Amino acid sequence: MAVIPLERKPLTFAERTYLPQIASGLWTTFKRIFQPQVTLSYPEQRPAIPPGYRGVPTLVRDPNGREKCVSCQLCEFVCPPKAIRITPGEIPADQADRAHVEKAPQAFDIDMLRCIYCGLCQEVCPEEAIFLQNQYSLSGYTREEMVNHKDKLYELGGTIPDQHYKWDQKKTAAEHGNTH
Amino acid sequence: MATEFAFPDSAAKAAGAPPEFQTEKMSLSMGPSHPSTHGVLRLQMELDGEILTKCDPVLGYLHRGDEKIAENMTYNQFVPYTDRLDYLAPLANNMAYAIAVERLAKLEVPARCQAIRVITAELARVSSHLMGLGAFGIDTGAWTVFMYCFTEREKLYKLFEELTGARFTTSYARIGGLQRDVPEGWTKNVNAFCDQFLPILDEILGLLTRNKIFMDRSVDIGVISKADAIAYGLTGPNLRGSGVGLDLRKDKPYSGYEQYEFDVPVGTKGDCYDRYLVRGEEMKQSVRIIKQAVAKFPGGDWYAKDARKIFAPPKDKILTSMEELIQNFMIVTEGPQMPAGEVYFEAENPKGALGFYVVSKGGGVPWRLKIRSPSFCNLSILPKVCVGALISDVVSILGSFDFVMGECDR
Ligand code: SF4
Ligand code: SF4
Numbered sequence: 001m002a003v004i005p006l007e008r009k010p011l012t013f014a015e016r017t018y019l020p021q022i023a024s025g026l027w028t029t030f031k032r033i034f035q036p037q038v039t040l041s042y043p044e045q046r047p048a049i050p051p052g053y054r055g056v057p058t059l060v061r062d063p064n065g066r067e068k069c070v071s072c073q074l075c076e077f078v079c080p081p082k083a084i085r086i087t088p089g090e091i092p093a094d095q096a097d098r099a100h101v102e103k104a105p106q107a108f109d110i111d112m113l114r115c116i117y118c119g120l121c122q123e124v125c126p127e128e129a130i131f132l133q134n135q136y137s138l139s140g141y142t143r144e145e146m147v148n149h150k151d152k153l154y155e156l157g158g159t160i161p162d163q164h165y166k167w168d169q170k171k172t173a174a175e176h177g178n179t180h
Numbered sequence: 181m182a183t184e185f186a187f188p189d190s191a192a193k194a195a196g197a198p199p200e201f202q203t204e205k206m207s208l209s210m211g212p213s214h215p216s217t218h219g220v221l222r223l224q225m226e227l228d229g230e231i232l233t234k235c236d237p238v239l240g241y242l243h244r245g246d247e248k249i250a251e252n253m254t255y256n257q258f259v260p261y262t263d264r265l266d267y268l269a270p271l272a273n274n275m276a277y278a279i280a281v282e283r284l285a286k287l288e289v290p291a292r293c294q295a296i297r298v299i300t301a302e303l304a305r306v307s308s309h310l311m312g313l314g315a316f317g318i319d320t321g322a323w324t325v326f327m328y329c330f331t332e333r334e335k336l337y338k339l340f341e342e343l344t345g346a347r348f349t350t351s352y353a354r355i356g357g358l359q360r361d362v363p364e365g366w367t368k369n370v371n372a373f374c375d376q377f378l379p380i381l382d383e384i385l386g387l388l389t390r391n392k393i394f395m396d397r398s399v400d401i402g403v404i405s406k407a408d409a410i411a412y413g414l415t416g417p418n419l420r421g422s423g424v425g426l427d428l429r430k431d432k433p434y435s436g437y438e439q440y441e442f443d444v445p446v447g448t449k450g451d452c453y454d455r456y457l458v459r460g461e462e463m464k465q466s467v468r469i470i471k472q473a474v475a476k477f478p479g480g481d482w483y484a485k486d487a488r489k490i491f492a493p494p495k496d497k498i499l500t501s502m503e504e505l506i507q508n509f510m511i512v513t514e515g516p517q518m519p520a521g522e523v524y525f526e527a528e529n530p531k532g533a534l535g536f537y538v539v540s541k542g543g544g545v546p547w548r549l550k551i552r553s554p555s556f557c558n559l560s561i562l563p564k565v566c567v568g569a570l571i572s573d574v575v576s577i578l579g580s581f582d583f584v585m586g587e588c589d590r
Contacts, residue, residue, distance in 0.1 A: 003425035004443045006457045011392065021391040028383060029324055038331050052363065054345035078512050080257045118260040118351045123359070124512045126498050126505055132345070164499045 049134045054119045056135040057110055058157030059150070060128075062165065066098060067154075068129035071105040075121035075130055083114035084121065100174070101167050108150040112138055127166065131157060205233060210574070212241045218315060218578065219585030223562070227571060235566035235574070237559050242589035250549035254515025255281050255355050258549070263349040265553060266587040268311050269304035269530045271340065273587075274353035276527035279434055280536035281355045284523040285516075287487050291478040293357055294436040299370060299473045300343070300352060301435075301527075302466040306377075307336045308530035309417075309459045309466075312582035316456060317388065319579030320397040328384045335373055342366055355516045356491035357483025367474045374467045374474075385460045398452035402565045402577035405450060412561040415554050416532025417458045418581060422450035428528035439476075440469045452580035459582070490516040515544015531555050531584060551590055555583035 014020050040047060049055075062068055071088040089106025091098050098104075121130050135156060140146045148156070211222035220241035226234035246265070250258045262277040263270035275297045282289065289297075310329040317325030337347040342363055344350040352359050388394045404414070409422035419426055427444040429437040445461035447454025483491050492511045497504040520542040526535040532554025539548040558581055566574055 002443050004445050004461075005423070005448055006445050006454065006461060007448070008453075008457075011390065011395070015390055016392060018392045021393070025324070025387055025391070028387060032328075038334070050342040050345075050363075052345045052360070053341065074509065074512055078257060080253060080260050116260055116349065117346060118349070119345060119359070120257065120260070120351075124492070124508065126508055128495065128499065163496070166499050169500075 043137075049136075053134055053136075054117050054132040056112065056138060056148075056156060057115060057117075057121055057130055057132050057153075058135075059108060059153040060131055060157040060160045061154065062162045063159055065159070066095070067104055068127050068162075069105050069108065069125075070101055070127055070129070071103045071108075072126060074124050074126065078120045078124045079115075080118060080120065081114045081116055083111045083116075085109045085111070098167065100171055105150060108153060110148045110153065112146045112148055113143060128160075128162070128164075131160065133157065208571075212238075218583065219588075221559070221578075221583075221585055221588070223566075223574070225566075225571070225574070230570050230572075232566050232569055232571065232574065235563050237562045239556070239559070239585075240589055242585045244590065246590045247549055247551055250546055252545070254512075254544045255518065255546065256511075256516060258546075259353060260349065260351045263351055264586055265551065265590055266308070266529060266531055266534070266555070266584045267348065268584055269301075269308040270348065270350045271300040271304040271344075271352055272308075272527065272529045273534060274350060275301050275435065276525070276529060276534045277536055278353035278355055279527065280523060280525035280538055281516075281518065283525050284521060284538050284540055285355075285487070285490060285518050287356055287484055287490065289357060289484050290481045291436065292480050292482045293484075295473050295476075295478055296358060296362055296482065297353065297435050298437065298440070299367075299470055300340075300350075302470045302473075303336055303339065303370070305466045305530040306463050307333050307340075309463050309582075310336075312459055312530075313384070313456070316452075316576075316579035316582070319575050320394055322388060322391075322394060325384055325387055328380070328387075332377060332380060332384075335377075339366070339369055339373060342369070354483070354491065356487045361482045367477055370470060371474050374471055378464065378467060381460070381463055388456070389460070395453060397573075397576050398456060398580065400449070401452045401573045402569065402580060403449060403451045404561060404565055408561065408564065409450065412564070413557040414532070414561060415557065416529065417455055417462060418532065418558050420445065421447040421455035421458045421580075423447055423454075428526055428533055432526075434525075434527060437469075440472045442466075442469050452576050455580040455582075487516075490518075511544075517544055518542065526552070529554060531582060531587065532558060534587075553587040553590055555585070555588040556590075559583055559588060 059069055071086055073086050073088065076084040076086045086105050087107040088103050091101055091104050117132065119132050122132050133156070206227045208225045208227055209222060210225060212220040222238040222241070224236040224238055225232050246261050249261060259274055259277065262273040265273050310333045314326035314329030340350055341347045343366055344352045344359060404422045406423050409419050409424055423446050425444050425446045430444055442465040445458050445465065447458055488507060492508050493504040498508045518540045520540055522539040524535060524537045526533040533552070534554055535552030537550040537552065538546050541547045565577055569577065
């Protein structure tokens with residue numbers, strides 16, 4: 001623990017002629033020629049994406065192909081740049097096994113021109129329905145194209161494993177007379 | 181806001197010379213988009229030949245109203261905005277902000293969380309100084325240094341990406357904890373980085389430290405005396421370059437910095453070269469801290485478990501238990517619950533002392549949040565140091581200051 005003054009030693013006569021530094025600089029750069037390449041030929045070569053990467057936010061289905069989002073709008077609330085817009089709706093009539101879920105998004109838009117990839121939506125979602133996955137380098141020709149609608153979000157998201165099957169558990173519990 | 185400085189006017193001095201040598205002063209704007217102003221800084225200069233007689237920095241081109249934005253969102257929602265202050269060291273900003281709010285709540289985070297924050301802040305310091313060094317290199321004509329610095333910085337960004345999921349805008353800290361725990365094997369990667377980094381740093385510094393070309397551009401240029409550095413509120417490497425050994429990590433330790441051994445390098449003269457030397461040495465000290473922190477990396481919790489109104493419960497609890505679900509909803513919609521009061525906290529960021537002044541009237545939203553950004557204060561001395569310098573030295577001086585406009589204008 002100390003404060004250390006940084007001393008400077010005077011340059012030698014040779015150093016004052018600029019030459020030794022030029023030579024050693026050239027030598028340093030010359031050595032680097034034989035080191036492995038550090039650049040990638042993007043887009044032919046793609047960088048490896050680590051697990052937990054925060055790419056484009058997507059909606060996911062559970063392994064039975066059912067929609068997970070219950071349209072609680074927590075992600076819409078938390079999103080700092082207000083990129084998410086949700087219109088809540090009913091569970092479609094043909095999905096009788098999910099009737100007890102009560103709500104599903106009728107429309108779910110994420111404006112990718114606003115999204116800052118912060119990951120807060122994924123963090124707060126109480127259903128594990130929204131995930132930032134591996135896609136990056138998004139582009140489009142129009143502003144409309146950059147708004148991801150519900151279909152697109154599900155297409156990007158795909159299916160991910162589910163440890164809980166929360167609503168199935170709830171149903172079973174309810175059948176046994178325990179509503180919590 | 182024109183600043184008047186009396187400076188020996190060489191035109192006046194040349195009064196005795198033939199009339200064709202008596203020239204008018206020239207006004208020149210450097211920036212807001214000039215490669216060596218590192219962002220959108222504009223310098224309004226008045227030149228006498230090649231010598232500056234006046235220099236007014238014009239700020240505000242990147243103003244986004246971050247302080248006002250903070251009043252309209254919960255404490256956690258503001259974390260992504262802190263990334264965008266000093267965007268070359270977002271991890272350090274995240275940490276400074278989180279600690280400021282935690283001080284308000286009088287909340288202590290567990291040792292593991294503190295250690296992770298120290299490691300990330302020091303990695304951010306290394307990455308920021310690499311960028312500063314590389315940019316200073318370019319400003320003085322050394323492209324190679326910039327390239328080598330970027331190669332190293334890229335390795336750091338790989339580490340940040342593994343840790344937080346993003347390379348640049350990390351948004352890693354949360355009030356009372358972190359976004360997530362360190363992934364498996366990450367600390368080993370950090371250690372591996374440190375081991376290979378030191379020889380490369382020596383190689384990079386070796387290109388400049390005793391290089392006469394570089395020294396001609398930096399020694400005795402932009403000299404800031406000790407008294408001036410203090411009077412203008414300089415902090416960070418710019419202050420230490422002038423020989424003041426102030427480092428908040430030592431003087432007012434936070435996040436467990438008192439456990440680590442490191443030295444505070446200070447310059448002897450206060451010129452551009454000293455600021456360069458200080459940054460070079462600080463990177464080595466940061467690596468020292470990181471290695472110590474990794475060596476005694478504590479286990480246990482990585483967030484404040486008992487702060488149930490501040491840090492959201494774990495995901496599997498939220499999915500299975502009603503109580504935690506409600507708690508999650510409350511923390512997200514109402515924000516982490518803070519007592520009324522006010523707090524000022526400064527952290528030693530790569531660019532200097534980054535301060536957050538938080539006024540709370542209770543609840544989850546700050547009533548007022550003021551950001552003291554080191555770059556802004558550091559630039560206040562420009563009108564003083566630039567006067568009398570050659571116009572080409574201004575480029576050197578700016579490079580040696582290593583400021584970031586994102587934080588300056590915020
Ligand atoms: S990642 Fe952040 S900005 Fe993007 S939609 Fe989610 S909460 Fe909004
Ligand atoms: S994605 Fe999650 S947080 Fe957003 S509305 Fe659906 S269930 Fe709620």
